Amino acid sequence: MERIRCELLKNKIMSAEKAADLIMNNCLVGTSGFTPAGYPKAVPIALAKRADKGDKIQIDLFTGASVGHELDGLLSEKGIIRRRYPYQTNNNLRNSINNGIVKYNDMHLSNSAQYLKYGFLGKLDFAIIEAVAITEDGGIVPSTSVGNSNVIVECADKVIVEINVSQPAELEGIHDIYAINKPPFTEHIPIKNASDKIGTTYIPCDPEKIAAIVVTDIEDTTNPIAPIDETSEKMAENLISFLKSEVKCGRLPKNLLPLQSGVGSVANAVLGGLRYSEFENLDFYSEVFQDSALDLLESGKLRIASAASLTISPERIKYFLNNISKYKDKIILRPQEISNNPEIIRRLGVISINTAIEVDIYGNVNSTHIMGNKMMNGIGGSGDFARNAYISIFTTPSTALKGKISSVVPFVSHVDHSEHDVMVIVTENGVADLRGISPRERAELIIDNCAHNDYKEMLRDYYSRASQDAKGAHTPHLLSEAFSWHERYIQTGTMI
Amino acid sequence: MERIRCELLKNKIMSAEKAADLIMNNCLVGTSGFTPAGYPKAVPIALAKRADKGDKIQIDLFTGASVGHELDGLLSEKGIIRRRYPYQTNNNLRNSINNGIVKYNDMHLSNSAQYLKYGFLGKLDFAIIEAVAITEDGGIVPSTSVGNSNVIVECADKVIVEINVSQPAELEGIHDIYAINKPPFTEHIPIKNASDKIGTTYIPCDPEKIAAIVVTDIEDTTNPIAPIDETSEKMAENLISFLKSEVKCGRLPKNLLPLQSGVGSVANAVLGGLRYSEFENLDFYSEVFQDSALDLLESGKLRIASAASLTISPERIKYFLNNISKYKDKIILRPQEISNNPEIIRRLGVISINTAIEVDIYGNVNSTHIMGNKMMNGIGGSGDFARNAYISIFTTPSTALKGKISSVVPFVSHVDHSEHDVMVIVTENGVADLRGISPRERAELIIDNCAHNDYKEMLRDYYSRASQDAKGAHTPHLLSEAFSWHERYIQTGTMI
Ligand SMILES: CC(C)(COP(=O)(O)OP(=O)(O)OC[C@H]1O[C@@H](n2cnc3c(N)ncnc32)[C@H](O)[C@@H]1OP(=O)(O)O)[C@@H](O)C(=O)NCCC(=O)NCCS
Ligand SMILES: CC(C)(COP(=O)(O)OP(=O)(O)OC[C@H]1O[C@@H](n2cnc3c(N)ncnc32)[C@H](O)[C@@H]1OP(=O)(O)O)[C@@H](O)C(=O)NCCC(=O)NCCS
Numbered sequence: 001m002e003r004i005r006c007e008l009l010k011n012k013i014m015s016a017e018k019a020a021d022l023i024m025n026n027c028l029v030g031t032s033g034f035t036p037a038g039y040p041k042a043v044p045i046a047l048a049k050r051a052d053k054g055d056k057i058q059i060d061l062f063t064g065a066s067v068g069h070e071l072d073g074l075l076s077e078k079g080i081i082r083r084r085y086p087y088q089t090n091n092n093l094r095n096s097i098n099n100g101i102v103k104y105n106d107m108h109l110s111n112s113a114q115y116l117k118y119g120f121l122g123k124l125d126f127a128i129i130e131a132v133a134i135t136e137d138g139g140i141v142p143s144t145s146v147g148n149s150n151v152i153v154e155c156a157d158k159v160i161v162e163i164n165v166s167q168p169a170e171l172e173g174i175h176d177i178y179a180i181n182k183p184p185f186t187e188h189i190p191i192k193n194a195s196d197k198i199g200t201t202y203i204p205c206d207p208e209k210i211a212a213i214v215v216t217d218i219e220d221t222t223n224p225i226a227p228i229d230e231t232s233e234k235m236a237e238n239l240i241s242f243l244k245s246e247v248k249c250g251r252l253p254k255n256l257l258p259l260q261s262g263v264g265s266v267a268n269a270v271l272g273g274l275r276y277s278e279f280e281n282l283d284f285y286s287e288v289f290q291d292s293a294l295d296l297l298e299s300g301k302l303r304i305a306s307a308a309s310l311t312i313s314p315e316r317i318k319y320f321l322n323n324i325s326k327y328k329d330k331i332i333l334r335p336q337e338i339s340n341n342p343e344i345i346r347r348l349g350v351i352s353i354n355t356a357i358e359v360d361i362y363g364n365v366n367s368t369h370i371m372g373n374k375m376m377n378g379i380g381g382s383g384d385f386a387r388n389a390y391i392s393i394f395t396t397p398s399t400a401l402k403g404k405i406s407s408v409v410p411f412v413s414h415v416d417h418s419e420h421d422v423m424v425i426v427t428e429n430g431v432a433d434l435r436g437i438s439p440r441e442r443a444e445l446i447i448d449n450c451a452h453n454d455y456k457e458m459l460r461d462y463y464s465r466a467s468q469d470a471k472g473a474h475t476p477h478l479l480s481e482a483f484s485w486h487e488r489y490i491q492t493g494t495m496i
Numbered sequence: 497m498e499r500i501r502c503e504l505l506k507n508k509i510m511s512a513e514k515a516a517d518l519i520m521n522n523c524l525v526g527t528s529g530f531t532p533a534g535y536p537k538a539v540p541i542a543l544a545k546r547a548d549k550g551d552k553i554q555i556d557l558f559t560g561a562s563v564g565h566e567l568d569g570l571l572s573e574k575g576i577i578r579r580r581y582p583y584q585t586n587n588n589l590r591n592s593i594n595n596g597i598v599k600y601n602d603m604h605l606s607n608s609a610q611y612l613k614y615g616f617l618g619k620l621d622f623a624i625i626e627a628v629a630i631t632e633d634g635g636i637v638p639s640t641s642v643g644n645s646n647v648i649v650e651c652a653d654k655v656i657v658e659i660n661v662s663q664p665a666e667l668e669g670i671h672d673i674y675a676i677n678k679p680p681f682t683e684h685i686p687i688k689n690a691s692d693k694i695g696t697t698y699i700p701c702d703p704e705k706i707a708a709i710v711v712t713d714i715e716d717t718t719n720p721i722a723p724i725d726e727t728s729e730k731m732a733e734n735l736i737s738f739l740k741s742e743v744k745c746g747r748l749p750k751n752l753l754p755l756q757s758g759v760g761s762v763a764n765a766v767l768g769g770l771r772y773s774e775f776e777n778l779d780f781y782s783e784v785f786q787d788s789a790l791d792l793l794e795s796g797k798l799r800i801a802s803a804a805s806l807t808i809s810p811e812r813i814k815y816f817l818n819n820i821s822k823y824k825d826k827i828i829l830r831p832q833e834i835s836n837n838p839e840i841i842r843r844l845g846v847i848s849i850n851t852a853i854e855v856d857i858y859g860n861v862n863s864t865h866i867m868g869n870k871m872m873n874g875i876g877g878s879g880d881f882a883r884n885a886y887i888s889i890f891t892t893p894s895t896a897l898k899g900k901i902s903s904v905v906p907f908v909s910h911v912d913h914s915e916h917d918v919m920v921i922v923t924e925n926g927v928a929d930l931r932g933i934s935p936r937e938r939a940e941l942i943i944d945n946c947a948h949n950d951y952k953e954m955l956r957d958y959y960s961r962a963s964q965d966a967k968g969a970h971t972p973h974l975l976s977e978a979f980s981w982h983e984r985y986i987q988t989g990t991m992i
């Protein structure tokens with residue numbers, strides 16, 4: 001097993017079942033994995049089998065971000081997950097969360113490592129980390145994501161490593177691992193450009209802490225990405241013309257500033273549009289590296305891509321990984337404590353582009369809750385980027401569910417990003433540039449430029465009655481009607 | 497005039513009236529001033545007189561934070577203010593904002609300088625800066641606040657300096673002015689301790705830009721602060737016992753980490769409680785330095801206090817300023833771009849303590865809007881600190897208006913700080929530690945520990961019906977009733 005270069009550790013190789021047996025009931029487990037890439041698979045599957053055999057086992061699960069079916073899906077199905085932090089996108093798990101079975105705390109991704117390090121979540125019993133190799137000194141070389149893996153290894157009592165031979169050994173060298181001390185001993189993070197490398201290519205780990213090494217070849221199950229449709233193309237066009245005008249007004253350099261792009265199909269499609277733009281020599285400083293970022297890289301538009309994970313769709317992941325050497329010097333994978341760090345995002349002046357579920361007429365954004373009640377995924381890193389961006393942009397199609405839902409509503413049913421964190425809203429209909437204007441001005445602009453034609457008059461009606469009724473209101477609302485659109489949808493299946 | 501040490505500039509001395517005549521209609525004016533300290537007074541008064549004489553003059557006004565009556569009060573009364581950024585606390589102005597006469601955009605205070613520097617608010621025509629002196633090279637020595645003054649001077653076409661001889665010349669040396677470059681040329685900010693000084697004691701300024709110097713002796717009108725009552729004392733006790741238990745659990749050092757405390761009477765009272773605690777050798781890294789911080793300094797509890805302004809109550813300001821030399825080596829006044837910078841707040845591990853207007857059962861906080869409609873003050877720096885704090889704490893009395901309003905509601909009528917930014921809620925009844933727990937757990941804890949007895953059963957009733965009704969809800973809400981408490985108050989004058 002040439003991937004395990006530390007002689008001392010070769011006797012720790014064991015089956016996934018044996019490794020899974022180490023995990024006790026009621027413990028806190030941290031695993032690798034970020035927007036399902038680079039998460040452990042063999043040990044979780046073996047853990048699920050323990051439950052099948054009648055073992056009573058429950059864990060609290062902490063990861064980088066979302067992980068694949070073998071972990072979030074299977075373990076929630078078997079009732080093994082009791083608590084879950086800081087992000088997820090799995091259907092089974094989502095149902096358990098919404099039914100109150102799994103206690104979920106979704107966090108700003110940049111804060112999640114701190115919660116662990118500062119002891120806010122209690123003692124971390126186990127780390128399970130997918131790796132492509134172990135170095136001579138026991139250093140762990142991650143696979144397709146870094147996420148919180150370095151911090152998890154640092155904090156865990158015991159570490160289980162899954163060496164995944166389906167992940168190319170050539171990934172070694174793509175990672176840049178850097179540890180941040182706890183206050184009062186924290187230093188500045190010495191990154192000045194998206195391309196700066198400041199750390200090691202492996203996660204330092206005391207070999208004594210490594211309790212088991214499992215060798216596996218189960219492939220990542222990444223999420224498929226929806227094809228780019230006309231709506232997304234228009235959103236991309238609107239975004240690009242906004243960026244162009246910023247350059248023209250001297251508010252952005254010609255090659256822009258480092259770009260961040262959110263997760264999901266909409267974000268992927270919108271970023272993809274840049275491929276056909278005039279912009280060149282772009283930098284990418286983001287948390288996920290999706291298909292469209294790969295397109296930009298291949299088209300020569302990107303100078304460098306910095307991210308916390310490689311989130312390539314199932315159709316393209318094989319080709320990508322087989323040719324990783326070709327891309328390696330243009331991609332850096334960092335801990336999410338670094339990729340999402342306010343310090344760096346501000347310093348670089350990142351342009352953030354994230355997707356909203358719904359926005360309201362005053363510019364507040366809901367990224368997480370369906371009809372104010374059901375959790376979709378979680379806030380993820382959207383807050384880290386939006387709050388600290390040079391320009392923070394939110395995109396959304398103006399309607400959802402074939403037009404039955406307006407994505408522009410009087411009052412968002414949950415607030416993830418307040419009016420203070422939202423500078424620009426882009427839909428397929430247009431752009432609302434909210435910088436420096438008052439709530440009343442924002443309402444008119446968002447309705448005029450972003451809302452769907454089918455809902456414009458209804459929105460204007462709400463706003464104008466609110467402005468008249470509420471004598472003396474900075475942000476005119478009719479509280480008795482604020483959520484009436486959502487109520488109508490719940491009762492009738494449409495907001496119209 | 498020995499306060500003007502630059503020979504070249506002595507011929508720029510003129511009357512306030514002459515200086516005010518320089519300001520054109522329709523221009524953007526930036527002034528010094530932060531939570532009313534160190535704002536210009538003579539020129540604004542003269543500007544108001546121009547309006548009295550029938551001059552048509554309107555300006556957009558950008559400051560550090562809130563400023564006193566002579567500026568916000570008088571100019572809004574005369575209809576001179578058209579737009580206002582980034583924060584205010586003046587009654588006249590508040591009314592004009594809520595009536596839609598003044599267009600107000602309240603901002604995260606740490607972002608406001610960026611808005612100016614990046615050109616998001618247009619060209620800055622004039623700076624009006626209160627100072628205690630001008631150095632040999634034309635450097636401007638600010639008075640009792642720094643706020644955005646350095647950035648305003650940097651960006652303005654023309655600068656008017658108000659030398660205020662009522663402010664002691666001994667203030668020179670208390671300021672630490674440091675400029676941050678725009679991306680892509682931004683460097684890290686070299687502060688590692690609250691006590692680090694990294695800049696100059698004056699605001700560098702090209703003497704060519706100085707268009708006028710006005711000498712005045714009008715004193716700052718600071719805000720009175722309410723006496724500490726029983727409710728605040730109990731909040732302080734609850735906060736202190738929470739902090740003690742964090743130390744005991746090893747999650748905080750014995751002398752804590754640098755403290756931030758919000759504006760207003762509640763924040764002042766709560767911080768004041770620390771004077772009688774066992775904590776020693778405390779650091780203070782905040783934006784306002786209010787009376788209670790002065791008490792802590794005088795009692796020897798504080799090693800250092802870093803802030804953006806000295807906001808001492810009218811009763812104590814005279815004594816304080818007359819004795820400023822005694823305090824000077826323990827106080828640092830910084831630009832708000834530094835005092836409120838996410839980079840520094842995270843690095844130092846600041847414990848933030850801010851005041852909420854209302855909180856909801858899931859831990860979302862409203863700091864700005866009364867009944868979802870009327871603007872109170874603005875978000876100020878609360879978001880800068882809460883988002884980046886080591887531990888972010890919000891305090892509020894459990895009721896307002898003599899019990900007629902519950903400060904714990906089903907759904908806050910405006911969200912300034914989402915559940916992701918709120919770790920701990922403190923009322924006079926107790927503490928809710930929300931770290932790592934799910935929304936359903938948060939609801940039970942907040943109701944049990946923080947709500948007022950008169951409202952507990954009503955809150956439990958809402959929550960339990962929401963949990964039952966909403967089949968499958970991470971955050972159970974009855975949207976049709978979410979704002980019913982606010983509506984009831986508006987209709988009947990009480991939430992009961
Ligand atoms: C907002 C988010 C869910 C959009 O995801 P997406 O894949 O681009 O968009 P989709 O259009 O497929 O929407 C996802 C789902 O939300 C539903 N949805 C979207 N808008 C809706 C609305 N206004 N009301 C109700 N449901 C809505 C869609 O119908 C779809 O549901 P389905 O999966 O049951 O079909 C996703 O970007 C997200 O989770 N964001 C939060 C985290 C984040 O921003 N991370 C990035 C930081 S780098
Ligand atoms: C929240 C805030 C208004 C509290 O101010 P305060 O002086 O400590 O508290 P008070 O109890 O005097 O409340 C201020 C007003 O709000 C009203 N109020 C408080 N809670 C209320 C509630 N739940 N519903 C309605 N009104 C409420 C009070 O009645 C009072 O009104 P009044 O001035 O007409 O008498 C103030 O802290 C603030 O503006 N915060 C936001 C900015 C910030 O946090 N900056 C600090 C960053 S360092």
